[in-house]
Structure formats: structure tokens, C-alpha cells
Amino acid sequence: MEVIIAVVIMAAVLGIALPTIGFVDQYRLDYEVSLLVKRLEYVKKLSGDMDIFVAKGYRDNNKLPKLVVDEEGGGYTCRIGNKTRESWSLPPGFMLICNRQETVFHRNGETSNCTFKLRLKDKSRKVVVDRVGRIRIE
Numbered sequence: 001m002e003v004i005i006a007v008v009i010m011a012a013v014l015g016i017a018l019p020t021i022g023f024v025d026q027y028r029l030d031y032e033v034s035l036l037v038k039r040l041e042y043v044k045k046l047s048g049d050m051d052i053f054v055a056k057g058y059r060d061n062n063k064l065p066k067l068v069v070d071e072e073g074g075g076y077t078c079r080i081g082n083k084t085r086e087s088w089s090l091p092p093g094f095m096l097i098c099n100r101q102e103t104v105f106h107r108n109g110e111t112s113n114c115t116f117k118l119r120l121k122d123k124s125r126k127v128v129v130d131r132v133g134r135i136r137i138e
Contacts, residue, residue: 025120032094033118033125033137036076039088040103040127040135043067043078046085047105066104069116073097095119109133 046065065085068077073096075089090096100114109132116127126138 025123028091029094029118029120029123029125032090032120033127035088036096036116036118036127037135037137039076039078040067040129043103044105044109044111044133044135046078046080048107048109064104064106066102068102069096069098069100071101090118093120103129105133 043065063081065078065080068079070076073090074094075087076096077087078085095118097117097119098114100112103111103114105111111129111131111133113131114129116129118125118127127135128138129135
């Protein structure tokens with residue numbers, strides 16, 4: 001009788017815990033997405049503080065701050081020129097994919113369209129940056 005009661009209690013606890021695990025994954029994903037947005041805004045602000053021109057009046061994108069996604073998708077880096085200003089790694093299990101390896105903002109906030117997709121197990125969220133520099137979560 002005691003064994004049956006123990007099994008029923010364990011089943012109830014497990015039944016409550018399993019949906020919560022999925023909720024935790026969604027919370028972790030949302031948190032990492034918000035960090036990615038803040039870091040994109042950080043790179044955009046750095047770019048607004050400087051605008052590098054070459055002698056002929058053209059922008060030199062190689063000297064502007066940019067967000068670079070690691071080739072393996074395990075993190076991303078803020079670089080100015082060839083120097084790394086800051087680097088961020090994603091927690092284990094996360095994968096970041098982007099249609100551009102580098103995202104460069106100009107002084108007025110303009111950039112090329114790009115979509116970041118952050119995945120954790122079977123869940124994913126997108127961060128979209130449009131041509132005028134608006135950053136939104138989908």
C-alpha cells in the first residue's frame with residue numbers, strides 16, 4: 001500500500017515538473033533574445049558616436065563597429081576594425097544563425113536587412129533588423 005502511494009506521489013510530481021521544464025527553456029530563450037537585442041543596440045550606439053570616412057568621402061565600413069556572428073553559432077563579437085571590443089558566448093544548447101555574418105550600422109542607424117535566429121532545442125525566436133536600423137523580436 002505504501003509503495004502505491006509513493007508511486008502516485010512521484011507520478012504527480014513528475015506530471016507537474018515536465019511542463020515546467022519547457023517553460024524554463026522558453027524563459028531562457030527569451031532572456032538570450034533580449035540580450036542579443038541590447039547588444040545590437042549597443043553596436044548601433046557605438047556606430048552613432050563615430051562615422052569614419054576615407055579620403056574620397058566614402059564610408060569605410062571596415063573601421064565601423066560591427067556585430068559578428070561566430071561561424072559555429074555559439075556566440076557573437078563586437079569588433080571595431082580588426083580589433084575585438086567585446087565578445088559574448090551563448091550558453092550550452094543555444095545556436096545563433098544569421099543571414100549575414102557581420103552587421104554594420106552607420107552613423108544614422110542604417111544597415112543592411114538581417115535576421116538573427118536564436119534556437120534552443122525545438123524552440124526558436126527571431127530578431128529582425130531592417131534597413132533603417134529598427135530592431136524587433138518576432
